[in-house]
Amino acid sequence: MKYKFMRLLTMVAWFSVVSVSLSAAEKDKVWPDIPLLDVITENGEFPDCTVLHPPVGCVGTGITADYVLGRLTMTLAGDTLYESGEYVKGESGMRIKIRGNSTGAAAGQKPYKIKLSKKFDLLCRGDEAYKEKDWNLLKISTWNTGLQNEESNLLTALGFILSRTVGMEWVPEYTFVNLVMNGRYMGLYYLTDAVERGDKRVDIQKTGFLIENDAYWWKEDVYFKTAHQITSMGYTFKYPDTDDLDDKTMGQIRQYMDDFEKVLFSGGDVGEYIDLRSFARWLLVQDITYNDDVAGSNMYLYKDDYDESVPMSTKLKMGPLWDFDAMFRGTSYKDQWGLFHSSPFFYYGQLFEDENFVEIYKEEWEAVKPILMECVEKGFADLEAKFGTALVESFELHKTLYPRECKNSLQAQMDELMGLLRERISVMDRLMEDCGESGIKAPEVVGGNMPERLFSVDGRQYLEKDGEKFPTGLYIRQKADGTVEKFISR
Template sequence: MKNIFLYALLLAAFAGCKKSDVNKGGSTSPVIRGDTTVRLFLSAENNKDIPDSVSSELKITGDSVNFNIPGISTNRSFVLSFLPADANLKVNGVKQQSGVTVNDFTEPVIYTYTDPNGKVKSIKVSITNFTGLPILFLTTSAPVVSEDDYVTGNLSINTNGQFEPFAANAGLNIKGRGNSTWGLPKKPYHIKFDNKQAVLGLSAAKNWVLLANYYDKSLLRNAVADDIGHLVGADFTPHYRFVEVVMNGVYQGSYTLTEEVEIEPGRVDINKLSTIDNDNSDIGGGYLVELNQRLDADYYFHTSSGLPFTIKDPNDITDQQLAYIHNYMQQTEDAIFADNFADPVNGYAKYINVDSFIDWYLVKELMKDVDAVDYNSIFYYKDLNGKLGMGPVWDFDVSAGDPDLDPTGWWVRNGKWFSRLFQDPAFVQRVRQRWQSVQASLPLILTNIDKNAAYLNLSQEQNFKVWNILNTYAWPSPEVFGSYQGEVYYLKSWLKTRMDWMTANL
């Protein structure tokens, strides 16, 4: 049987081979443990496009092994060869034939080896493509050239064995998204499925966002902010997945897939208004509004202080509902600036969920998000029979030291509402107590940056081959760090300094 002996996994009958036991030069000499071993290889029968470089991508962890095939592919069926060829290997009880038996590697496959002495060893074998991240294959009926006009298409996903298989060719509509980010070379996208889809382990929904992270050379800031949001407990913080995007056969780069900001179960999970909900008993929620200086929405209003709010949900808001939420936001602002604003019964606390405001504030202040001072992507929600809350946290392309913001000094509390709230000693004390309650867990954020950066290492290499900006100045980066590792180090060191400063000054 003609095989490409790309790399050997040595499975011992009596003990598993450690990483140090494997000869990375590609030798086929077995490591002897007792008197029986078996070796697995990717077979030539798979396809002739598998390059020799696969050998350098083998990863072994305990009783699992990963063969990584660098090319972008949707193929998940592979043949393994093994030596000795008559070794007793089974998959789900089915005897395997070396170089013949085909298995579906959409998910990892468990091989069971029984040695001549009757001892049994199991190992999980996975085969990944490209960078190992899930690969989204988008096919569209026409080029996506607009933020406003959808193009029909479909999506298939090579999950690379990390998540449940995704239904092939799911129908969808796709358009561009973002404000300044849509004008950048690497485009962000909004996907709307024909039917709700659970994607990569996230709750089923129609609407999804692909963040391009072109501004952010670490590719991590939005993910870091979401991690902080979950740690702090900020309301309705989105979940994310790192993915590769291929559109119409062309690799687009490394993206962050995340949930749309919308009123939906598992997202902003509050009551959803319909056009008939106009009576006093049901008009009170739910609403999702954005403080948005661009006013790029069909419905909007200003408060008396000049703050602009757009309606995110409901999309088809009635005149009565618009009047209600406008009035509620104005009452809230009036209470914040009233002489008795600190009164726990009749002051601002009558209208806002104070804990929700504080959690949102801490995430945005820690990241020193540029847009968070009364500009845009500042979301508020109001549920039926509930007070005004803040969330979800969103949009961190320009944050955490990009642009060159000093990691010291207050930022978000300079906004109109927050500057007033911080004049209340009771509010300041609650912020201090909340920070102290999460302070011990904050180093986990820095640890997670390292983990995610390692996970993205092959992905960032491919991304910056397409978008070659690591060694060039690109706003808002304060300087050129010259490498992906340099970008990650800057992000970590900036955040560490920021955490320490906030701890000292709260």
């Protein structure tokens, strides 16, 4: 009865929202018991974006977006957790813009990036070291054809659980929040740490770097390419900031990547250049969840520092893991190795020619396998204990705005994902045993060799067969010589 009454109150609150900030009393009475973010922008302006389409030979639909100035108030059960004040550059307030690429360009709920004028820990962890300016608001609903009702609300949470389970060096933290902007309810979101350099984020020295193997390099002003990257990919910078990046630093980073590639593709000891275990752990999450988004999976790489006199004093590491929308979507190969084993978008196909890397990958699997389900079950139990009823109530509130989302119950989603993981553990064991002395190779193509690869603009790989018609859309065909061309299915 209490739940039904609370649900009714949230419905009433939604339909009575007006274009003014909600009062503290209203927040205390009607909002579910998770943080409420109340954003008021200057002149009531809502963030907008311009959709960008890729040039020939590239993939993805991107966006460009400008910040909107404003103030942010965060409350919980009527208590104020944070108040930014009105926007004054460098002193108070905040800025907000639409983030993401394909998610930002898509219709419906928009993801956002928040930049505070002064550092604060919006996750309220009680440690001054967590204070930062940059924060992300991620959509609660993930479209995914491999899951019940083609949707999930828990893939981001599961991705972070798996990241910790395999031992990634840094994993973003999050909370669920409801967002109101200019008096308008905007939906349920994940509020997360941003992927950036920081003492409690990617903790690297000022002489280090954090880069991304990026399908959207073509919309950036500063980027570089290496000899073994395919045309559709390029390296972009998370750190150093491009405004602070001089020619010397750019040259050093590019040289390190070039040197690593030369050793990798000549069969040398890449362990001198990269942390093989971090590369193995990153891939394990992709393989465990048979992720099929090989172009847009946010392939971050970082190096703790760069000493010009001893370039390899620290090794290149893989991570952090980010963007989990395509987990369990690759149903056509859920009984095979994941697409990263054969994808031209990154280095793993070549790395699996290295016996040392194969052994490390196997060791990491054997280490994580006994604890995998226990960690996921505990992670979901902690999520339910912390957010529980408030999250269920927020699903209902969210559906008043997006009736086709949050369709599956919290319990049903947890059960489905744990069931898929149990099935995949058995598959992974079989694949490990079958690889034998030949190592871990790309999945074989039924019916013969595949000289060309076909990808949708979101990075999904398709097998091109005679007479087969693909869903309407734009595709990228990679030819045997490594060149690419656009392909349109009508």
